Amino acid sequence: MNTHPPLTTGGDSRSRQDTSILRLAPTDTNHSxxxxxxxxxxxxxxxxxxxxxxxxxxxxxxxxxxxGLEVHEQSKNTFIFIxxxxxxxxxxxxxxxxxxxxxxxxxxxxxxxxxxxxxVFSRLEFWVQVHGLPKxxxxxxxxxxxxxxxxxxxxxxKSTLGGLESFLRLRVEIDVHVPLLSGxxxxxxxxxxxxxxxKYEKLVDFCYRCGMLxxxxxxxxxxxxxxxxxxxxxxxxxxxxxxxxALAYSPRRHFGALREGKQYH
Numbered sequence: 001m002n003t004h005p006p007l008t009t010g011g012d013s014r015s016r017q018d019t020s021i022l023r024l025a026p027t028d029t030n031h032s033x034x035x036x037x038x039x040x041x042x043x044x045x046x047x048x049x050x051x052x053x054x055x056x057x058x059x060x061x062x063x064x065x066x067x068g069l070e071v072h073e074q075s076k077n078t079f080i081f082i083x084x085x086x087x088x089x090x091x092x093x094x095x096x097x098x099x100x101x102x103x104x105x106x107x108x109x110x111x112x113x114x115x116x117x118x119x120v121f122s123r124l125e126f127w128v129q130v131h132g133l134p135k136x137x138x139x140x141x142x143x144x145x146x147x148x149x150x151x152x153x154x155x156x157x158k159s160t161l162g163g164l165e166s167f168l169r170l171r172v173e174i175d176v177h178v179p180l181l182s183g184x185x186x187x188x189x190x191x192x193x194x195x196x197x198x199k200y201e202k203l204v205d206f207c208y209r210c211g212m213l214x215x216x217x218x219x220x221x222x223x224x225x226x227x228x229x230x231x232x233x234x235x236x237x238x239x240x241x242x243x244x245x246a247l248a249y250s251p252r253r254h255f256g257a258l259r260e261g262k263q264y265h
Contacts, residue, residue: 037089040110042121043077044176044214045103050077058100063092074116077103096125102205104213106176123151123173124213127201129246130170132183132194135163143170149184151175159251167199169249179211182239199246211240 043050052073059081060069067084074080083089092098098105106121130146138161147153150172157169174180183197208217 037083037086038110039081039089039093040074040108040116040119040121041079041081042106042108043079043100043103044106044124045077045101046215046219048077048101048103050100050103052079055079055100059098059105062098063088065092078121080110080116081107093125097202099202099204104176104204122176124176125154125171125173126203127157127249128170128172129199129201129249130168130196131166131199132196133168134188134194137186137188138163138168143168146170146184147172149181157249176213180206180213180240180244182211182244198244200244201246201248203245206240206244208240208242 043055052071055073056069056071059071063069065083065085065088067088070082072080072082083092093107096105096107098107104124106124108119108121110116110119128150133142140156140161143153143156146168147170150170152173154171154173156171159165160167160169180200180203181198183195185193185195187193205216206213207215207220209220212220
């Protein structure tokens with residue numbers, strides 16, 4: 001004899017479920033069941049499926065977080081990271097980009113009121129060096145103009161203004177769905193056109209053919225660089241290559257001081 005209760009007690013329960021709205025408890029970031037210092041990450045790895053154990057081992061060594069680290073795999077190359085300290089989370093974001101096995105890691109906050117599916121892993125922060133500028137162009141005013149080339153300017157390094165270094169240094173967001181910018185052309189007062197070059201700190205694997213992150217030249221299938229027979233064409237001067245990489249910058253030591261009231265101009 002079937003002792004299970006009937007699935008319905010009259011009417012269509014499915015239609016009632018579809019039309020009813022369930023009111024959930026309000027968002028509470030201090031709830032003991034919700035990790036306070038969690039964030040999400042996505043590895044720009046086109047083919048490799050990098051497991052959470054590998055990610056944990058590499059990032060624990062790179063981040064050296066106080067209080068430990070948890071890594072929870074959500075889907076292919078997508079993870080949730082949990083820390084026990086807010087300052088550690090801020091430091092990790094500030095020192096990005098990070099990478100695992102040559103693939104860049106896009107980090108994003110996961111807000112308490114946000115569904116995981118709503119997180120968009122489309123922007124990556126870099127320190128970018130701008131080389132090839134005359135000393136007179138290395139000003140905060142021109143940084144604001146260079147800003148228009150990137151999705152967002154976050155900050156800049158004041159220690160590189162005014163020719164105190166041979167380049168400007170900007171903290172910017174890039175769009176991971178478009179090729180890296182290799183530089184730009186500019187003019188001053190005359191008609192001569194100059195070229196400035198971008199160099200990215202902590203830039204690892206990217207495609208020397210199309211300039212995209214997430215794959216290398218070996219696995220590039222960008223049709224723009226193929227002839228009618230499907231063979232890759234060779235460019236006379238490659239736009240992308242190792243010249244886009246820069247060593248992480250650390251300010252050099254400067255000695256001496258100007259007398260009080262002395263100006264640079």
